[in-house]
Amino acid sequence: MPHPTPVAKRRGAGKAAVGDVGRPPVAWAVPGILFFAVFAIVPLAIAVYLSFCTWDGLDSPTLTGLDNWTRLFKDSEFGQAAWLSLLLTTISWLFQTPVALLLGVWAAGRQRGRAFLSAIFFIPLLLSTTAIAMLFHALLDPNFGVVRTIGPWLGIDPNVMGSSTGALLVVAFVGGWQFMPFHTLIYQGGARQIPEVLYQAASIDGAGLVRQFLHITLPQLRHTMTTSSVLMIVGSLTYFDTVLIMTKGGPGTDTTILPYLMYRTGFQTYDLGYAAAVATALVVVATSISLLMVRLSGFGSMRSTREGM
Numbered sequence: 001m002p003h004p005t006p007v008a009k010r011r012g013a014g015k016a017a018v019g020d021v022g023r024p025p026v027a028w029a030v031p032g033i034l035f036f037a038v039f040a041i042v043p044l045a046i047a048v049y050l051s052f053c054t055w056d057g058l059d060s061p062t063l064t065g066l067d068n069w070t071r072l073f074k075d076s077e078f079g080q081a082a083w084l085s086l087l088l089t090t091i092s093w094l095f096q097t098p099v100a101l102l103l104g105v106w107a108a109g110r111q112r113g114r115a116f117l118s119a120i121f122f123i124p125l126l127l128s129t130t131a132i133a134m135l136f137h138a139l140l141d142p143n144f145g146v147v148r149t150i151g152p153w154l155g156i157d158p159n160v161m162g163s164s165t166g167a168l169l170v171v172a173f174v175g176g177w178q179f180m181p182f183h184t185l186i187y188q189g190g191a192r193q194i195p196e197v198l199y200q201a202a203s204i205d206g207a208g209l210v211r212q213f214l215h216i217t218l219p220q221l222r223h224t225m226t227t228s229s230v231l232m233i234v235g236s237l238t239y240f241d242t243v244l245i246m247t248k249g250g251p252g253t254d255t256t257i258l259p260y261l262m263y264r265t266g267f268q269t270y271d272l273g274y275a276a277a278v279a280t281a282l283v284v285v286a287t288s289i290s291l292l293m294v295r296l297s298g299f300g301s302m303r304s305t306r307e308g309m
Contacts, residue, residue, distance in 0.1 A: 044283065050276035057272050068277040078278065080253065081261040082285070084168070088257055089236035091172040096180050096232055101225070103180075104187025105217055118188075125181040133245035136174050140246075164254035167247050171255055174242050179235060183228045190224030191217065226297040230290045237286045258282045 053061035160166035240259040249256035266275030
């Protein structure tokens with residue numbers, strides 16, 4: 001009987017090793033699935049159930065059918081909060097995306113002092129949202145803050161938090177100041193994956209830095225931009241800490257976005273059933289926008305941007 005070849009021995013050893021494991025591939029995903037189910041699916045299901053109930057947080061929930069949802073679509077305050085949430089999300093995306101993209105591409109290079117400056121720039125990401133909101137609230141205090149001194153020099157109204165436009169822009173700026181380093185890090189990682197040979201070939205053909213950025217960097221980062229945009233939009237739609245600490249939904253209701261409306265309805269007026277309906281609607285809006293972006297950007301197909309490399 002012929003002896004097995006070394007290759008056959010290796011193949012047999014590999015099969016034996018796989019057989020010894022005795023666990024189907026899906027079993028390795030069970031811990032992650034359980035974690036996601038316990039901390040995401042189950043709370044979401046409870047919120048959906050409560051959206052069809054009347055509940056004050058003390059007594060047992062009472063099913064009321066579609067009463068909360070009928071009230072939701074007729075509530076002008078909900079419509080305003082939804083509009084403000086979408087407006088804040090748009091402003092945040094327009095503010096953060098270009099800056100994070102440019103900084104990420106720059107941070108991916110080999111400039112002198114790049115590592116030191118990048119480390120300093122990422123510091124806001126290490127701070128808590130509450131601490132940052134309290135810091136800017138103190139700086140922008142019209143009576144005692146720094147804005148009272150330097151505001152007139154910069155053409156900024158010291159009472160910038162007292163105007164509807166100014167308050168919303170401040171919330172967008174504070175959120176962008178904290179989370180822009182995170183998106184910069186995403187773009188930095190994406191830019192470092194672009195093959196250097198593409199830039200070398202473009203340089204030989206006489207393309208300058210601007211043309212290389214427009215015709216090489218941006219196309220290669222389109223999937224990275226989709227990922228960053230989805231995270232940015234979902235994060236902007238769920239702003240809460242900054243609004244609670246800095247504006248409390250004011251002036252008036254000019255910064256009462258959906259998460260703050262949900263908090264105020266549930267924990268100040270104790271109408272937790274209606275608050276659950278607001279929360280469910282927020283989940284539907286955020287999920288729909290994310291899926292639409294993935295669909296329109298072609299991110300779902302995940303076609304390679306490095307074909308032929």
